[in-house]
Amino acid sequence: MAEETKPQTLNPPTIPTPPPTYSQVSTTPLLPTSKLITxxxxxxxxxxxxxxxSDFxxxxxxxxxxxxxxxxxxxxxPRDIIFVRHYIVKDTGRVGVKSEEELTEVWGRLWIEFMDKEGEGHRPPDTVVGVAALATAALAYECEVWAITHG
Incomplete structure (x- = not known):
């Protein structure tokens, strides 16, 4: 298979450099003019x-x-996002809330603000996962997205 059809990875200099075990961004051609971004x-x-x-x-x-x-x-x-997964450390008290209204008030409002400003109000499907811990003890939240671009 030609190299241009294989996934390509990169670490943009504008975001934190990851450990050597992974790259921050991957692009995978889907069609000659479309690509999947993870x-x-x-x-x-x-x-x-x-x-x-320290503030959540x-x-x-x-x-x-x-x-x-x-x-x-x-x-x-962000308008190109097709799926989102939010990971929230359980002991932050930010998961396991009792109602949709409480969830939105606790952290969802920040996602809505972000997507309204940067994603034209787009609301892609998402999953919220409560976890025991993330990569380091200081981290309380992590967000993973997939996107597709055309053109």
């Missing part, structure tokens, strides 16, 4: 200071900024 889970790690804020909402906002920058690196936008 991002590694983006976390609230500041790419310039290499620090994680600040981590979430930074995760979304890293998603935006990763998508921009491959000429995509």
């Amino acid at each position: 991002l590694a889970g983006q976390v609230g790690l500041d790419p310039t200071t290499h620090t994680v804020p 909402d600040a981590q979430v906002r930074l995760s979304y900024q890293n998603i935006l920058l990763a998508l921009q690196a491959v000429h995509a936008t």
Whole structure:
């Protein structure tokens, strides 16, 4: 198979550099003019200071900024997202809420704000997963997205 039909990976310089075990972004040609974009889970790690804020909402906002920058690196936008998976550490008290209204108020409002501003109000399917821990103890939230671009 020709190299241009194989998945290609990259680490955009605008987002945190990952460990050597993976790349932050993968693009896979689907058709001559379309590609599938998968991002590694983006976390609230500041790419310039290499620090994680202790505030949950600040981590979430930074995760979304890293998603935006990763998508921009491959000429995509949040409007191109086709699937989202949110991972939330259970002991943050941000998962296992009792109602949809509570879920939206707790962290979903930040996703809605992000998608309204950057994704033209697009609401792709998503899954929310409560987890015991993420890669480091400081992380409380991680967001993974898939996107497709045409043209």
